[in-house]
Amino acid sequence: MLPSIALPNSISPSRRGETAPMAPARVLRVLRLLADQPDGLTLAQLVAQIGVPKTSLYSLLHGLTAEGFVQRHESLYRPGPESFVLGAALVAARSLAIVATPFLLDARAQSGETVLLAVIDRSAGRLTYTQILESHKPVRYMVPVGTTRPLFATAAGRVLLAFQDEPWRREYLSSASLRALTDKTVTNRRQLERIIAGIQATGHASTIGEVTPDVAGFAAPIFEPNSQVNAAIVVGAPLERGKAAAERLTRVAIDCAEQLSQALGYRAQQTQFHTPTNGKA
CATH class of the missing domain: 3.30.450.40 (GAF domain)
Incomplete structure (x- = not known):
């Protein structure tokens, strides 16, 4: 049986007002880009590759970081621990x-x-x-x-x-x-x-x-x-x-x-x- 996993669009009520709505396709695109670049990407690099407004993408990253799917170190964004939990669950189920x-x-x-x-x-x-x-x-x-x-x-x-x-x-x-x-x-x-x-x-x-x-x-x-x-x-x-x-x-x-x-x-x-x-x- 797979572990229960909180997906990134399941923002807790206390934080929901802090984030813009996160389109599932955009969330997956961000996670895939970060997975392909384990050393991390800057906000500017992500904006260039995804082609969305900087403010929208920043809000999305803020929500993903709050949920643990992304982690930020200085200017770089990387996959967070919850991304690895999710990946392990998917591999186990595959x-x-x-x-x-x-x-x-x-x-x-x-x-x-x-x-x-x-x-x-x-x-x-x-x-x-x-x-x-x-x-x-x-x-x-x-x-x-x-x-x-x-x-x-x-x-x-x-x-x-x-x-x-x-x-x-x-x-x-x-x-x-x-x-x-x-x-x-x-x-x-x-x-x-x-x-x-x-x-x-x-x-x-x-x-x-x-x-x-x-x-x-x-x-x-x-x-x-x-x-x-x-x-x-x-x-x-x-x-x-x-x-x-x-x-x-x-x-x-x-x-x-x-x-x-x-x-x-x-x-x-x-x-x-x-x-x-x-x-x-």
Whole structure:
């Protein structure tokens, strides 16, 4: 059970008259800016970044400071102890499945296809589909929750491989049993290395009939705040429908994974990847 937390717009009656109304979006913007700059920001710097009147922002900061969400030292504002309490509570409550659900729903609506959450099992060298939202179309990709797949053969598995530590990935590629699942499965180790290098550059992967003959898969990595990748988003579709919409389905997978990564607290320093523009995933 989460601790009871007084949010910053719950100003006590004795102090309510001292502060201007605090719009939730503005409060969150202030807290995020301060979280990104632990050394602190001045009032002038905050005004420049948020673009609000100085007097309004000063009143907002006064209320946040009174509640302990912000602390002030000389001219610098920093996150206060209540911000860390709130952050710890949110982290404790955070479950990938819970956080992912609205993004998976949106990805299914955008793609019209089945969307899956795949999680890596490093000890087994496999992935597990832990969450699946099936397409509403009569003909659709279907697989039970809990299904496992080898990393080397699947779109999600290759994405997961691409963003693991290099020594682990090298060991996996040198020792894994590369048994073909269909006549299109890539089992040549050098070819797999080239495919994974491409995924590292583009940030997405696709398989066309390599795991199941009549299925196409499109995947992108989910980054955690420390940049580690333990899960991936997959859009799965019947083969011909997937081939015809490869670029669009790849874009849906990338967007879903990026948005979910941000929701988990990941902050990319810059655009890392090249996205498909030629109709190929």
